[in-house]
Amino acid sequence: MFDLLGLSTEHEAVYRAMLQRPDLTVAGLAALLAVPPEQVHDALDVLSDLALVRVAADGDRLRAVRPQPGLMALLAKVEAEVAVRQQQVEATRAAIAAIAVAHDDYGRAPEGRSLDGVDAVRERLAELAHTASSECLSFTPGRAQSPDTVQAEVPLNEAALRRGVRIRNVYQDSFRNDPATLAHARWMATLGSQSRTTATLPMRMVIVDRRTALVPIDPEDPRRGALELSGIGVIAALVALFEQVWRSGVPFGTAPSRDEQGLTPQERDLLGLLADGHTDESAARKLSVSVRSVQRTMSSLSERLGAASRFQAGLQAGRQGWV
Structure with missing residues (x-):
């Protein structure tokens, strides 16, 4: 019944016996359950690891923790693990949808174009920053942005924010150790931008007005350039991926x-x-x-x-x- 909590039938039997007969020793439990004492010892090791048994006040024996706090604590842990797993499933689902839409049955890419090299990507980002009207979402993996990159972004981000464009960015936790990035994020926050961090990110990405997205040609080598995508389906999938990661992120200024x-x-x-x-x-x-x-x-x-x-x-x- 409690396999989900990490309890086998044998472990459950020992736990129930201890609840019913708290006076019994290991030998007494073995006799009551008609099992070898070694099996009781093994069960007690597992029950102890799961915090379902504790040393009694007299220090000479183990006692069973009451079911309500003991088992419910284990169930809460399982529920938390399931919630995390579900988040991972949804993020993976979004990534799969993005790949599926990006390449149809005939291997044709969706509406978009290739931007070869870092300079072409920066030029296109500048254009998009000038034309953005409602929202900009981005993933920024890595350790720290170069001073040149940060400096180039400042006037573009400021102009967009003053036009009322909502900017949300997710960095990796490693950025928290970079004073320049922290200062930039705090300055952006004064203008209304929001930044969060997470331990890992799937790739570098920018989405503008939920109509245009830039993703790397090669996630392992961003210097190769980016793919600019505009297909409705692929944009929807990438936005879903962003929102999933955003929900699990920690706001800048708050310790993880x-x-x-x-x-x-x-x-x-x-x-x-x-x-x-x-x-x-x-x-x-x-x-x-x-x-x-x-x-x-x-x-x-x-x-x-x-x-x-x-x-x-x-x-x-x-x-x-x-x-």
């Missing part, structure tokens, strides 16, 4: 909150990347941080997990529901 395990979004994403087989180097690229930063974070997480090695940290993280 920690979840019930005490993890920041960046720490949780790092654990997920490493669990998926990424090296320190590839995880650093995904998070737009240095390899040294990844190693420092993993050292801190290993210490919090009481793990002596990276392998042991992975096992402990899995047992405690960190990944």
